Amino acid sequence: MNRVVILGGRGFLGSALARRLKDTLPLGSADVNLLEPASVEKLRGIVRDGDALVFAAALTPDKGKDARTAMKNLAMGEHIAAVVGSVKFLHVIYISSDAVYADDANPVRETSCASPTTLYGLMHLMRERMILVAAQKTPVLILRPCTLYGASDTHNSYGPNRFIRTALKDRQIQLFGQGEEQRNHLHVDDCARLIELCLQQQRAGLLNAATGQAVSFMEVAQLASEIVAGVTVKGQPRSGPVTHRHFDISEVIKAFPAFRFTTLRDGLTNMAKQLR
Amino acid sequence: MTIGFAGMSHLGIVTSAAAAAKGFDVMSYGEPIAISEPGLPELLTSNRIRSVNDPSALQECDLVVVSQDVPTNATNRSDLTGLRQLIAQLPPVKTLVILSQVTPGFTRSLNLPNVYYQVETLIFGRAVERALYPERFIVGCADPSAPLPDSYAKWLQAFACPVLRMRYESAELAKISINMFLISSVATTNTLAELCETIGADWSEIAPALRLDKRIGPHAYLSPGLGIAGGNLERDLITVRTLSEQHGTDAGIVGAWLTNSRYRRDWVLRTLHAAVLAKTARPVIAVWGLAYKQDTASTKNSPALAVLESLQEFPTQTYDPQVKGTVPSALEACAGAAALVVMTPWKEFSSYTAAQIRERMPGRVVIDPFGVLDGRALTADGFSYHRLGGK
Numbered sequence: 001m002n003r004v005v006i007l008g009g010r011g012f013l014g015s016a017l018a019r020r021l022k023d024t025l026p027l028g029s030a031d032v033n034l035l036e037p038a039s040v041e042k043l044r045g046i047v048r049d050g051d052a053l054v055f056a057a058a059l060t061p062d063k064g065k066d067a068r069t070a071m072k073n074l075a076m077g078e079h080i081a082a083v084v085g086s087v088k089f090l091h092v093i094y095i096s097s098d099a100v101y102a103d104d105a106n107p108v109r110e111t112s113c114a115s116p117t118t119l120y121g122l123m124h125l126m127r128e129r130m131i132l133v134a135a136q137k138t139p140v141l142i143l144r145p146c147t148l149y150g151a152s153d154t155h156n157s158y159g160p161n162r163f164i165r166t167a168l169k170d171r172q173i174q175l176f177g178q179g180e181e182q183r184n185h186l187h188v189d190d191c192a193r194l195i196e197l198c199l200q201q202q203r204a205g206l207l208n209a210a211t212g213q214a215v216s217f218m219e220v221a222q223l224a225s226e227i228v229a230g231v232t233v234k235g236q237p238r239s240g241p242v243t244h245r246h247f248d249i250s251e252v253i254k255a256f257p258a259f260r261f262t263t264l265r266d267g268l269t270n271m272a273k274q275l276r
Numbered sequence: 277m278t279i280g281f282a283g284m285s286h287l288g289i290v291t292s293a294a295a296a297a298k299g300f301d302v303m304s305y306g307e308p309i310a311i312s313e314p315g316l317p318e319l320l321t322s323n324r325i326r327s328v329n330d331p332s333a334l335q336e337c338d339l340v341v342v343s344q345d346v347p348t349n350a351t352n353r354s355d356l357t358g359l360r361q362l363i364a365q366l367p368p369v370k371t372l373v374i375l376s377q378v379t380p381g382f383t384r385s386l387n388l389p390n391v392y393y394q395v396e397t398l399i400f401g402r403a404v405e406r407a408l409y410p411e412r413f414i415v416g417c418a419d420p421s422a423p424l425p426d427s428y429a430k431w432l433q434a435f436a437c438p439v440l441r442m443r444y445e446s447a448e449l450a451k452i453s454i455n456m457f458l459i460s461s462v463a464t465t466n467t468l469a470e471l472c473e474t475i476g477a478d479w480s481e482i483a484p485a486l487r488l489d490k491r492i493g494p495h496a497y498l499s500p501g502l503g504i505a506g507g508n509l510e511r512d513l514i515t516v517r518t519l520s521e522q523h524g525t526d527a528g529i530v531g532a533w534l535t536n537s538r539y540r541r542d543w544v545l546r547t548l549h550a551a552v553l554a555k556t557a558r559p560v561i562a563v564w565g566l567a568y569k570q571d572t573a574s575t576k577n578s579p580a581l582a583v584l585e586s587l588q589e590f591p592t593q594t595y596d597p598q599v600k601g602t603v604p605s606a607l608e609a610c611a612g613a614a615a616l617v618v619m620t621p622w623k624e625f626s627s628y629t630a631a632q633i634r635e636r637m638p639g640r641v642v643i644d645p646f647g648v649l650d651g652r653a654l655t656a657d658g659f660s661y662h663r664l665g666g667k
Contacts, residue, residue: 111535212546250542253549254586260554 001199002090005047007034007080008057012153013095013145016192017054021199029057034076040083049088052199055080055131056095061120062155070119077127085134091202093195094131096124096144098208098245109248110206139204143195146210146247149267150188151274160185160264163221164271167228177238179217184210184247187267197256211261212249223265227272277301279431280337280369282362283344284308284327287375287398291343293319294407298434300324305331306344306362312573312598315404335367338427341394342366346377352510352577353518354379371425377508379515380448383416392417392428393444395451400506401571412438416447455512459504461497463533466540469500469665479665480647500664502544502579502619502645503537505568510577540664541579544617544643545586547662551641552615553590561587562613562637564606565620566596573598580619597622607636614639621646630657 001023008014009026018026025046032039032046034057047053057076059069084092098108099121105112116122128142149160156162163173186209194209218233225231252259262270277300281292284306290313296302302325334340344362346354359376363386366372372391374383383393393416399406413432415424420441423429432439442450469479483498492498504510513530520527552559568578575581584592594602595609603609606625610616610633618625630653633642640659642649647663654661 107539109535109539248539248542250539250546253545253553254542257545257549257553257586257589258557 002050002052003048004052004054004199006054006056007032008055008095011056012150012155013148013188013191014054014056015152016150016188017056017195020189020192020196025051034079035072037079040079043079043083044086047083047087047089050090051087052091052093053084053087053089054093054095054195054199058095058124060155061118062157065118065120067119070123073120073123074126077123077130081127081130081134084131084138085136089135089138091199091204092131092135092138092140093198094128094140094142095195096128096142097121098144098146098210098247100125100128100144103243106244107246107248108208108210110208110251139202141198141203142206143198144206144208145191146184146186146208146245148188148191149185149271151271153188159183159217160220160224160268160271163217163224164228164268164275167224167231168272168275171228171231173221173224173231173233175217175221175233175235177242178235179219179221179233180242182214182216182244182246184212184214184245185220185264185267186211187262190262194252194256194259197259201255203255207251207255208247208249209252210247210249212247212252213261213264214244214246215264220264220268224268224272227265227269277339277427277430278303278337279427280305280334280340281343282306282331282334282340282366283342283359283376285343285345286311286313286400286403287345287396288341288343289320290316290398290403290407291341291375291396292325293322294404295431296322296324297408298431300431300434302326303328303334303337305329305334312571313403314401314571319404331365332367335369337369339371339373339425339431340366340369341373341375343375348507348511352507352514354511354515356382371428373428377451377511378448380445380452380519383444383448384418390425392424393447395447395454397451397454400574401569408435410435410437412440414440414442414447414450416444417441418444452512452515455509456516458497459509459513459533460529462501462504463536465498465500466503466536466664470540470543472665473667477666481666499646501540502664503539503541504533505541505577505579506574507576541582543664544579544583544619544645547643548583548587548615548617551643551660551662552639556614556639558590559614559639560591560593560612562609562611562616563592563594564596564609564616564618564625565622566594566599566602567620567622570620570622573600575599578619583617583619596620597624607632610636613637615641615643618642618644618646618648621648625649630654630659634659 003023004021006014006026009018010028018024032042100114100116101108101112102115153161191209221233225233279295279300280303281288282305292302292304297319304327374393375396395414472479486492487494517527517530566580593609595606596602625648642659643662645664651661
């Protein structure tokens with residue numbers, strides 16, 4: 001496998017991927033500020049023809065859900081698209097998000113309608129297109145992961161990441177409502193492993209990254225409470241309706257039939273061990 | 277009275293044999309393909325069937341039926357080129373009947389005198405029964421109010437069933453309409469069967485109740501399956517979608533049916549992945565059945581082939597009673613296997629017991645979407661048993 005340049009290489013997913021790969025160049029915002037137009041020339045000076053590129057850099061919703069954040073992300077996309085259009089990359093993987101799908105697209109599959117209801121989802125959809133248009137003949141894979149979890153997560157997002165942290169710190173897990181919503185939770189190392197396999201196969205097209213096993217937040221909380229021990233799980237009045245998200249992962253299985261997902265129990269246990 | 281048949285594919289062979297069985301002299305033109313249908317060998321012994329190499333010989337027939345199956349390409353679109361060429365080869369005949377699977381508008385576009393379109397409803401594996409005992413004939417005519425020519429009427433009357441005359445386009449769409457209703461039953465069944473698998477219901481208990489409902493009926497397609505296969509139903513879905521796009525009508529439901537079909541086709545792979553592939557290193561998988569359904573050797577759009585395509589990195593052992601290139605017997609396919617997958621509901625498979633399978637197979641996973649095997653016995657024998665529509 002050729003050298004893999006990872007944009008967002010110091011982030012949650014990017015660093016997990018960098019740990020798996022032998023010949024890699026992980027780049028974070030300290031190395032190249034992708035928000036700056038000057039990043040185009042700087043990157044052109046760093047990358048070389050024949051590199052594979054994984055674009056995993058984005059300002060996540062915890063940094064802002066507003067138009068300004070979306071525009072910053074789009075500027076980042078514009079800059080990377082300019083680089084993709086002028087360098088002969090062997091392969092490009094764009095890390096998008098399942099936020100591009102309509103809220104009621106159940107079960108979500110690669111052919112589901114991409115109709116985002118958030119600026120974050122819309123931004124990813126725009127950036128997907130920017131990269132595809134710029135790449136021309138370079139094989140491009142758009143990977144749309146569900147929510148990722150793992151010990152090195154910095155976003156403290158609702159779900160496994162926050163539950164384990166608050167369980168360890170406060171001995172308490174707070175749920176919205178009774179945590180009825182069902183979601184897929186993908187361990188960050190599983191996502192990194194899928195990306196590694198996609199790089200090995202030079203896979204192009206569109207692929208969702210999810211476990212196919214939707215579990216409720218209540219189940220996640222109870223599991224986290226069991227693993228950490230001595231933790232209370234508390235519900236609170238719900239402000240919005242209950243929505244679920246299920247995935248049909250047939251395409252992932254077809255692509256990697258022997259792939260084994262980390263079980264939620266193993267993933268949470270590992271996470272708790274690392275955070276203790 | 278002599279009836280000529282042009283095109284000796286599945287449709288032509290079976291329909292011409294049925295005509296001979298009803299006492300008509302039959303002249304067939306076209307190289308016959310090799311097919312297997314229950315009851316067909318007995319019909320083909322008739323000395324009323326005469327094959328000819330020159331299409332001009334058909335001129336002496338009282339009636340000529342174009343009975344060439346229309347092939348579909350990889351995207352399930354009809355290729356009418358061969359059919360048009362065949363029709364162009366024919367001499368002027370007294371009455372011409374198009375039995376081939378055409379798209380609406382085809383028959384009128386021929387612009388020929390004395391031409392009719394007749395709906396075929398052949399079912400692979402039951403083709404002889406369907407040809408000998410049709411429910412009705414649907415005939416497309418230039419003028420539906422005009423009586424049919426004597427020769428044509430005489431042929432149809434021999435089967436003693438209703439004859440419905442209508443304009444060409446109605447008959448052409450009637451054929452597709454029948455398939456659309458079948459697909460809607462299949463898709464509805466599969467949608468509800470999946471729900472059964474998750475909420476503790478059992479579709480095999482629900483289906484008999486539906487069959488007793490007069491609005492649904494005893495012969496409705498209520499058996500859960502692995503989506504739509506075989507090519508013919510898919511062809512009609514594509515035709516409806518294409519026509520709707522062309523004319524601006526709403527065919528959103530067709531897209532939903534196609535999505536559901538693909539989703540259910542992948543049920544076996546998803547189940548196999550969860551039960552075996554993600555747990556065992558390089559498991560040997562035994563596959564019973566390659567044909568897209570029982571009693572046929574056709575593998576067009578077969579779910580079995582789709583599964584095997586995804587299992588290329590694993591050793592597989594396949595057996596099918598009619599499809600060539602498999603191991604000689606079902607039990608031999610089980611030797612050393614971690615899991616058995618029954619992809620076609622051949623009757624033969626139901627004769628195997630849990631003990632016979634256990635003896636050959638070290639693995640304890642059986643995926644039997646159609647419920648061909650005795651699930652209770654297998655479960656009692658320690659197997660992890662998976663079928664559609666229930667647990």
